[in-house]
Amino acid sequence: MNEKLHTLIEKLLEWQTDPDWWPGSSVFEIASSAILTQNTNWNNVEKAMHNLLDSGIDSWEKLLYDEDLEKHIRPAGFYQNKSRALRALAGLFLSTPEPTRTQLLNLRGVGPETADSILLYALNKPEMVIDAYTRRILEKCNIITKKCSYDELKTMILGELPAHYDVNTLKRLHAAFVEIGKRYCKKTTKCNCCPLEAIKERGTS
């Protein structure tokens, strides 16, 4: 039990963020954008998604056989890696509509964060997403160090959640991390206007 982390999570859950904040109206759109957003500004992801949808690519089958996939997703960057990952994901979803975490992780270009994003937001499975925002906020609050692995951090956070947490709680918690990360906890800015500042200043427990 980490008192400081527990308090921070309680605080974040008080935000009452929208559990359905992740843009996209289908499993295809949500899961595809999870690939596209890897280390990339969301603004660029939207451009890539619009290119796909404007070209009539709105299903795994169409994406799999689209010869211009690289061109369409170009604005999202890393387009060679991401187009390969998208095709791999399309193949998996076409054969298995509800893939497991292990199946997702076996795809080249799908790591733990992308897998958890797809499971939580596209398939409504109870997984916690650990992203750059989550990590940065917890580092600046002196709750973790850089050495903390993805799985360690995920386990740590799940251990502080209310006993009967559900999928929407996980979505709202991650949404709150993203919100704080985007608005206050920038990489190069200070913490003095952050709503979590009080927690940061509190000593480690």
Next chain:
DNA sequence: TTCCGGTGCC
């Protein structure tokens, strides 16, 4: 550790 990468902000 380094590479993949276009976009927007400073």
Next chain:
DNA sequence: GGCACTGGAA
């Protein structure tokens, strides 16, 4: 012109 952006692979 420099750098950050909801990562992942080798």
